[in-house]
Structure formats: structure tokens, C-alpha cells
Amino acid sequence: MTSIVVLIAASLIVAIGFLAAFIWSVRSGQYEDKYTPSVRMLFDDDKKPEKDDLKKI
Amino acid sequence: MPKIQDKTNIICHHCGDECKDEHIFINDKHFCCAGCKTVYEILYGNDLCAYYSIEDKSGIKKADTVLEKKFDYLDDKDIQNKILEFSDKTLSSVTFNIPNIHCASCIWLLEKLYKLNKGIVTSKVDFLQKTVSVVFEHAKISLKEVVILLSSIGYEPQINPDNNETGKKFIKNANKKLLLKIGITGFCLGNIMLLSFPEYLGLDSLMDGNLKTLFNYLNILFSLPVFFYCSSDYFISARNGIKNKLINIDLPISLGLAALFVRSMYEILFFNNAGFIDSLAGLVFLLLLGKLFQNKTYDALNFERDYKSYFPVSVTIKKHGIHQCIPVSNLNVGDRIIIRNNEIIPADAILFSGTGSIDYSFVTGESIPEQKVLGEIIYAGGRHIGSAIELEVVRKVSQSYLTKLWNDKAFNKTESNVQQLTNTVSKYFTAVLLLVAVSSAFYWLGKDNINYALNAFTTVLIIACPCALALTTPFALGNAMRILGRNKFYLKNAFVIESLAGIDTIVFDKTGTITNSKDINVKFTGSSLNLCEEGMVKSLVRNSSHPLSRMIFDSIQIKDVFAAEDFKESLSEGISCCIDGKKIKLGSIRFVLEGLENSFCELKKEISGAAFTTNVFLSIDDCVKGFYSFSNKYREGLSELISDLSEDYKLSLISGDNSSEKNNLYNFFKNDEELLFKQTPSDKLNYIKTLQKNKQKVLMIGDGLNDAGALKQSDAGISVAEDVTNFSPSCDVIIDAGVFTKLNDFIKYSKTTMNIIKISFAISFIYNIIGLYLAAQGTFSPLVAAVLMPFNSISIILFVTGMTNFCAKRRKLL
Numbered sequence: 001m002t003s004i005v006v007l008i009a010a011s012l013i014v015a016i017g018f019l020a021a022f023i024w025s026v027r028s029g030q031y032e033d034k035y036t037p038s039v040r041m042l043f044d045d046d047k048k049p050e051k052d053d054l055k056k057i
Numbered sequence: 058m059p060k061i062q063d064k065t066n067i068i069c070h071h072c073g074d075e076c077k078d079e080h081i082f083i084n085d086k087h088f089c090c091a092g093c094k095t096v097y098e099i100l101y102g103n104d105l106c107a108y109y110s111i112e113d114k115s116g117i118k119k120a121d122t123v124l125e126k127k128f129d130y131l132d133d134k135d136i137q138n139k140i141l142e143f144s145d146k147t148l149s150s151v152t153f154n155i156p157n158i159h160c161a162s163c164i165w166l167l168e169k170l171y172k173l174n175k176g177i178v179t180s181k182v183d184f185l186q187k188t189v190s191v192v193f194e195h196a197k198i199s200l201k202e203v204v205i206l207l208s209s210i211g212y213e214p215q216i217n218p219d220n221n222e223t224g225k226k227f228i229k230n231a232n233k234k235l236l237l238k239i240g241i242t243g244f245c246l247g248n249i250m251l252l253s254f255p256e257y258l259g260l261d262s263l264m265d266g267n268l269k270t271l272f273n274y275l276n277i278l279f280s281l282p283v284f285f286y287c288s289s290d291y292f293i294s295a296r297n298g299i300k301n302k303l304i305n306i307d308l309p310i311s312l313g314l315a316a317l318f319v320r321s322m323y324e325i326l327f328f329n330n331a332g333f334i335d336s337l338a339g340l341v342f343l344l345l346l347g348k349l350f351q352n353k354t355y356d357a358l359n360f361e362r363d364y365k366s367y368f369p370v371s372v373t374i375k376k377h378g379i380h381q382c383i384p385v386s387n388l389n390v391g392d393r394i395i396i397r398n399n400e401i402i403p404a405d406a407i408l409f410s411g412t413g414s415i416d417y418s419f420v421t422g423e424s425i426p427e428q429k430v431l432g433e434i435i436y437a438g439g440r441h442i443g444s445a446i447e448l449e450v451v452r453k454v455s456q457s458y459l460t461k462l463w464n465d466k467a468f469n470k471t472e473s474n475v476q477q478l479t480n481t482v483s484k485y486f487t488a489v490l491l492l493v494a495v496s497s498a499f500y501w502l503g504k505d506n507i508n509y510a511l512n513a514f515t516t517v518l519i520i521a522c523p524c525a526l527a528l529t530t531p532f533a534l535g536n537a538m539r540i541l542g543r544n545k546f547y548l549k550n551a552f553v554i555e556s557l558a559g560i561d562t563i564v565f566d567k568t569g570t571i572t573n574s575k576d577i578n579v580k581f582t583g584s585s586l587n588l589c590e591e592g593m594v595k596s597l598v599r600n601s602s603h604p605l606s607r608m609i610f611d612s613i614q615i616k617d618v619f620a621a622e623d624f625k626e627s628l629s630e631g632i633s634c635c636i637d638g639k640k641i642k643l644g645s646i647r648f649v650l651e652g653l654e655n656s657f658c659e660l661k662k663e664i665s666g667a668a669f670t671t672n673v674f675l676s677i678d679d680c681v682k683g684f685y686s687f688s689n690k691y692r693e694g695l696s697e698l699i700s701d702l703s704e705d706y707k708l709s710l711i712s713g714d715n716s717s718e719k720n721n722l723y724n725f726f727k728n729d730e731e732l733l734f735k736q737t738p739s740d741k742l743n744y745i746k747t748l749q750k751n752k753q754k755v756l757m758i759g760d761g762l763n764d765a766g767a768l769k770q771s772d773a774g775i776s777v778a779e780d781v782t783n784f785s786p787s788c789d790v791i792i793d794a795g796v797f798t799k800l801n802d803f804i805k806y807s808k809t810t811m812n813i814i815k816i817s818f819a820i821s822f823i824y825n826i827i828g829l830y831l832a833a834q835g836t837f838s839p840l841v842a843a844v845l846m847p848f849n850s851i852s853i854i855l856f857v858t859g860m861t862n863f864c865a866k867r868r869k870l871l
Contacts, residue, residue: 001265004268005268011251018244019240019241019244023237023241026233026236026237027233027237031232031233032183033184033185033186034185035185036164036182036183036184036185039161039164039184040164040168042161043111043161043164
């Protein structure tokens with residue numbers, strides 16, 4: 001029976017982790033604009049010259 | 058093989074429009090105008106040309122060079138404070154509304170603003186809302202410079218310090234809270250159900266007593282956030298209702314939820330029984346989902362606009378010979394104002410110098426510009442087309458012919474989203490519910506059976522919790538609203554359906570509403586033109602970009618055009634050119650008739666008959682041929698719509714125009730219907746008021762600012778828009794002009810939806826009566842009660858969404 005108690009505790013910790021993630025995502029405004037990010041992710045990143053320079057060194 | 062470039066095939070590299078005769082050619086690229094070229098140069102200079110490769114024809118045509126003076130008012134501290142969302146020692150943030158945002162390229166470019174100016178830290182686009190939020194260092198770039206930067210690349214923001222869209226923000230915050238609550242309730246519900254599993258399967262008797270206690274106490278822990286946080290809105294609303302002596306639907310819900318919670322606590326703490334915490338969480342979850350479903354909003358549409366969001370914020374005035382920009386609210390009677398091409402006249406004024414060509418399409422829906430001469434009064438709200446004019450203000454902005462409409466108290470009344478049907482029903486429901494609960498408790502008390510009395514009292518409250526009642530409306534209305542939205546009939550909120558279903562009178566505006574402002578009838582009066590002459594006219598107007606020239610151009614079907622020599626365009630006067638040695642003049646009466654008074658006499662009759670409408674006169678080789686007149690066409694399918702509607706509704710028409718169209722209108726309307734002409738915006742508002750005094754429920758259909766009062770006063774106001782994201786006055790519904798003729802279907806569908814709600818009310822009553830009958834006897838097992846309730850709710854949800862879809866299909870709306 002104690003194994004069940006341990007399992008429940010573990011499952012609760014995982015579930016609370018997801019709940020926290022959900023609360024964070026709502027608070028940080030991820031549900032406010034559900035369209036633009038889908039377009040934004042398709043843009044190519046700018047070439048960042050600093051990084052290239054670093055590689056050369 | 059060399060590419061043969063036909064002149065007509067040259068496409069502007071920036072905006073994708075066809076390049077007319079004059080165009081600019083640099084860097085191997087064609088540009089249709091200087092504005093487009095400037096934007097290209099800015100982007101090219103900053104290595105941002107990828108803008109053009111993301112989407113075709115991405116650029117926005119820029120009409121003019123940016124007038125920096127236009128934004129001088131942004132240096133004013135008060136106005137800055139109104140616009141800026143946040144400002145500290147180094148950073149400021151601001152959100153602009155930019156109607157020009159239309160494609161992926163726009164997002165890309167607007168989020169690269171930091172490349173154009175070092176002072177900009179970040180910029181973020183919300184595509185659906187058409188806004189960009191900019192964070193900038195105000196030491197490096199001022200607010201005014203940010204706006205000028207945006208305008209210089211073709212994205213001029215719409216700035217409106219008095220209308221900072223607090224309403225939208227409020228809705229956004231409320232939605233955020235609702236999402237949080239749904240998430241938390243969902244989490245608790247899932248866990249509670251998991252912990253209740255042994256009980257569902259009847260295994261609890263096999264369980265260790267300690268484990269059962271642990272499960273029960275964990276359930277209590279999960280029920281706390283559900284009861285105290287997630288369902289708090291219902292308790293608050295019920296309390297507010299009681300304070301205002303109103304019984305709303307939230308009162309019986311709160312009673313039911315409280316009964317569930319208290320009874321569960323009692324069972325768990327005293328008897329170590331399972332309680333009904335799972336039903337509590339399930340119910341709250343469904344109720345909140347219903348709320349979310351009903352709260353659909355159209356991001357890109359704005360239902361709350363008044364004249365301020367359309368009028369300019371500042372205006373150039375001329376004082377002692379010096380031009381300066383002041384906010385329009387500071388404008389005084391007697392001020393001289395300068396209005397340039399495409400600017401809007403902010404106050405009633407007398408034309409002082411220049412010739413005005415005023416486009417009132419946003420005010421009246423009339424798309425043909427009106428010509429104004431010196432000394433004429435120009436009413437506020439018109440957009441001036443042509444070279445700059447000077448005006449003298451005769452009335453303050455708030456007292457103008459049009460804007461004083463907003464002083465009416467119709468605009469001050471706060472709208473309440475009263476669900477009349479639900480509230481009326483729940484009033485009786487609550488009364489009966491309490492009566493049954495209390496009397497059954499007393500019955501058992503009379504028999505000295507306290508346990509039974511308590512049992513019966515709480516079970517009655519639990520079983521009769523009007524969840525089905527409370528779920529019906531949001532799911533039915535929310536679903537209907539989505540279906541209507543898919544048909545380009547956009548509702549401000551779901552409650553409008555109830556108002557739409559209740560109307561019995563429909564009032565139409567004429568211009569722009571039942572006429573199509575895009576489709577213009579061009580008619581030539583005078584001596585008939587032969588093919589050659591028509592071709593000459595077409596060749597002449599081809600060179601002009603004036604709206605009237607475009608209309609004449611489109612109306613002439615001939616394909617051949619001649620080379621026009623010596624083309625001259627005098628702004629607001631007319632155009633002339635030579636073709637084959639013949640001189641063609643087209644324009645205002647004065648322009649064409651210069652020195653030709655004699656030939657004018659033959660046409661005098663026709664001309665005087667059309668004195669007040671916009672006409673364009675034509676002369677070929679100094680001989681007056683006649684004039685072009687313009688009229689709006691009625692929308693296709695209008696007569697069917699009117700005859701369909703007249704079967705069930707009282708119809709009338711109020712128009713701001715004169716009655717010249719009256720006879721044509723009788724082709725659509727029957728003789729007993731009221732047709733009113735020459736109505737001022739206030740007349741329209743008062744007409745609606747009179748109808749309402751006769752206990753009529755009025756639906757107003759209009760399109761311009763002059764209908765704003767009537768739209769607001771009416772029980773339901775529909776605004777017709779050729780382009781729904783463009784300006785439309787505040788209203789309850791925005792309908793796309795393309796589906797205007799389906800109006801009858803939409804209204805009938807609203808009625809059907811309300812009927813579906815009534816039917817499902819009846820169903821949930823039957824559930825409740827059966828449940829109450831059993832519960833009042835006190836013999837009903839609480840477990841069965843708890844199972845019956847979610848079943849009741851879910852079956853109702855399925856019924857209303859299924860029925861609304863089915864009826865939409867039958868009306869071919871889905």
C-alpha cells in the first residue's frame with residue numbers, strides 16, 4: 001500500500017509541474033496572440049557577424 | 058531571347074501595382090511612384106530587401122512624402138502620457154494600431170525596426186490585432202520620430218489618444234483569468250477523478266481505511282482552489298444580483314455549488330464518505346468552458362469606434378501667416394485651418410481659398426466626391442481630395458453638424474449584456490427551487506427526522522442546480538456566433554443574437570447600405586457620342602487619377618485608346634488634352650464652359666435638373682456635348698431581400714439625401730412603408746427613439762458616421778462594410794457587404810437559435826422535475842444524483858451545439 005502513496009506523490013509532483021508551466025504560459029501572454037508566432041518562426045534568422053567572427057578565432 | 062516588356066505589364070517592385078506611363082526606374086527595378094521608391098531606398102540602404110522576397114507584392118503604396126509637421130502634436134507631454142503605455146528613465150513602450158499590416162512581410166519588417174534606428178530596442182507585431190508594440194530609448198529617438206519612421210516605410214499608425222482601447226485590454230485580462238481558471242479546474246478535476254476511481258468501480262470497500270481517508274483528504278485539498286478561486290465569479294455575480302434586487306442565473310448556480318461543497322465536507326469529515334467533489338469540479342469546469350466558448354471576439358474588428366477614432370488628432374492652423382499644428386480639441390471658431398490632400402476636415406468650416414472636392418464616404422456612404430466652391434460650408438468628416446485648401450472654422454469640433462450627435466444621451470447609456478430570457482426563467486426557477494427545498498426539509502423535520510431533512514434539502518439544491526440552464530445559453534449562442542462569423546456576419550458579442558431574434562422593425566439607410574458604393578452607374582446626358590468620341594474621352598481620362606475620371610474610364614467599354622497630347626490637369630477643375638488636333642475638355646461646369654456660354658443653352662434644361670449632383674461636363678472642339686452623371690447602383694438581390702423581410706417585419710428607410718430616388722425606391726419598397734429623406738444624423742436617431750416609444754424593437758442597418766446615433770439607439774445595429782477591417786461606426790454587428798442579401802437568413806437563424814435554447818430549457822426542466830421528485834422524497838441516493846447531473850449537463854451541451862449546427866446546415870449557412 002505504501003507504494004501507492006509514493007506513486008501518488010510522484011504523479012502529483014509531475015502534474016503540479018505541468019500546471020505551473022501552464023500558469024506561466026498564460027501569464028507570459030502566450031495565449032494572447034495565437035497567429036503571429038506561427039508566421040514569425042518561418043523567417044530566416046539574421047546572420048550574426050559576431051558569431052562567425054568567434055568561429056574564426 | 059530578350060524579354061519584351063509591354064508597357065502595361067510593368068509592375069512596381071514595391072507595391073505590385075501596375076506602373077502607369079510615368080514611372081521610376083532604378084537598380085533594375087520599376088517603381089510606380091516616388092513614395093514607393095523612397096521606401097525601397099530606405100530598405101535597400103539598411104539591407105532589408107528580404108522584405109520583398111517573403112511575400113509577393115508586399116509593399117504598401119505611400120501616397121505622399123511624410124509631412125513631419127503632421128505629427129508635431131506628439132511632442133506634447135500630455136498627449137505622450139496618454140499614448141505611452143510605460144515609460145521609465147531610459148525606456149518607453151507604446152503600442153500602435155497600424156491598419157496597413159497585411160502580410161508576413163509586414164511582420165518581418167516591423168520586427169526589424171531596430172535596424173532602421175538604433176534607438177528602437179524591440180518591436181513586436183500582433184498580426185490579427187494589427188498592432189505593433191515598440192520599446193524604444195527615448196533619449197535616442199522621440200515618440201514623434203518613431204511615428205515618422207513607421208510612416209516613412211509605409212506603415213502610418215492610427216493614433217488616437219482618447220481611445221486607448223481600454224475595453225479591449227479589459228477583455229484580454231478577463232480572458233487570461235478565465236484561461237487560468239479553466240486550467241486549474243481541469244487539473245483539479247483530473248486528479249479528483251483519479252482519486253475517486255476506486256469509488257466509481259466499487260472498490261472502496263476493498264481499500265485500506267487509511268488509504269481511503271488519504272484519498273478523501275486529497276480530494277478536499279483539490280476542491281479548495283476550485284470552490285474558492287475558480288467559481289468565485291458566480292458567487293460575486295449572485296451577490297451583486299441580490300444587491301440590485303435581481304435574481305440572475307448565477308444565484309441558483311451558487312446555491313447548488315455551495316450545497317455540493319458543504320455537503321461533501323460534511324460527508325468526508327464526519328463519515329469518511331466520498332462526497333461529491335468530483336461533480337463540483339466537473340460542473341465548474343463545464344461552466345467555465347461555456348464562458349470561454351461564448352467569449353469569442355474578433356480581434357481585427359472594432360465595434361466601439363466613434364468619430365474620434367476617425368477624425369484627425371491634430372490640424373494645421375494658420376495664425377498671423379505662420380503654420381502650426383494644434384490638437385483638434387483646441388480648435389476655436391474663427392481659426393483658419395489648412396487641409397491638404399487626403400486629410401479629414403475636423404470641424405464645420407467655410408471654404409476660404411482653393412476648391413474643395415470632398416469625399417463623404419465614411420459619413421454618408423456616398424462614394425462620389427462633392428465639389429465645393431468658395432464660401433460654402435463644408436461639414437466635418439469629409440475627406441478632401443486635391444490641392445490644399447484653407448478653411449475658416451465656424452463651429453467647434455464637438456458642436457459640429459455631425460459630431461454633436463455624440464452629445465446625445467444614447468451614447469452615455471452603459472450597455473448591459475442582459476440575457477433576458479435566461480434571467481426571466483431563472484427568477485421563477487430559483488423561487489420554485491427554494492420552495493421545494495425548504496418545504497421538503499420542513500416535511501421531514503415535522504417527522505422529527507433531522508438527517509432526512511438535511512439530506513433532502515441539500516439533494517434538492519444539488520440536483521436542481523441549473524447547470525443545464527446555465528450551459529444552454531453560452532453554448533448555443535457561442536456556436537451560433539461562430540457560424541454567423543463564418544458567413545461574414547460578425548457579432549460584437551453572443552448576446553446580440555437575442556436582440557436580433559426579438560426585433561420587429563427594420564430601418565435601412567440608403568447610400569452605401571442598400572446601394573453598392575463600389576459599383577457606380579455612369580450616365581451620359583446630352584448629344585449621343587459616337588465610338589470615336591467615346592474613345593477620345595477614354596484616352597483623356599486614362600491620364601488622370603481623380604476618382605471621377607477612374608469611374609468614367611471604367612464605364613467606357615471601347616478598347617482602342619489614342620495618344621493624348623498636351624494633357625493638362627487643373628486640380629479640382631478638370632482635365633484637357635488634344636487628340637488628332639481636337640481639343641477635349643472634361644470637368645466642372647465652369648472649366649468646360651469658359652467662353653462657350655452659347656452652346657450651353659441647348660443643354661440648360663438637363664443641367665438645371667441635375668444642379669445639386671456631381672456632374673462632369675464634356676466638350677469636344679469647343680462644342681459642349683453633355684455631362685456625365687453618377688449614381689449608385691442598388692445591391693443585387695435587394696428586391697428579393699426586401700420582399701422577404703417585409704413578410705415578417707415593418708420596414709422603413711431613412712436617408713440623408715433628397716428624394717430624387719424616391720420613385721426608384723418604390724420598385725423595392727411597398728407604398729405603405731415609410732421612406733424618409735433629407736434626414737440629419739440627429740433626425741435618424743430621433744426616428745429610432747419614436748419607434749421604440751411605440752414598443753417596437755428596432756434593427757437599424759447603416760454604414761456611415763451619420764448613422765452612428767441610430768445604430769447606437771436601436772435595439773440591434775448592423776453596420777455594412779465593404780471591407781470589414783476598415784472603419785465602421787460603433788454597432789452590434791458588422792456585416793460584409795458581399796453577404797448583405799443573406800440578411801434575412803441571418804435574422805431567421807438568430808430566431809431559430811433562441812428557439813433551440815427554449816427547447817433545451819424545457820428538456821432540462823424535465824430532468825429537474827424527475828430529479829426533484831426523487832430528491833424531495835429524501836430517498837434518492839446522493840451518488841445517483843451526482844451522476845445524473847453531469848449527464849444532464851453534457852447531454853444539453855450536445856443537444857444545443859448539434860441543433861445549432863443542424864439548423865445552420867438547413868439554412869445553408871454551414
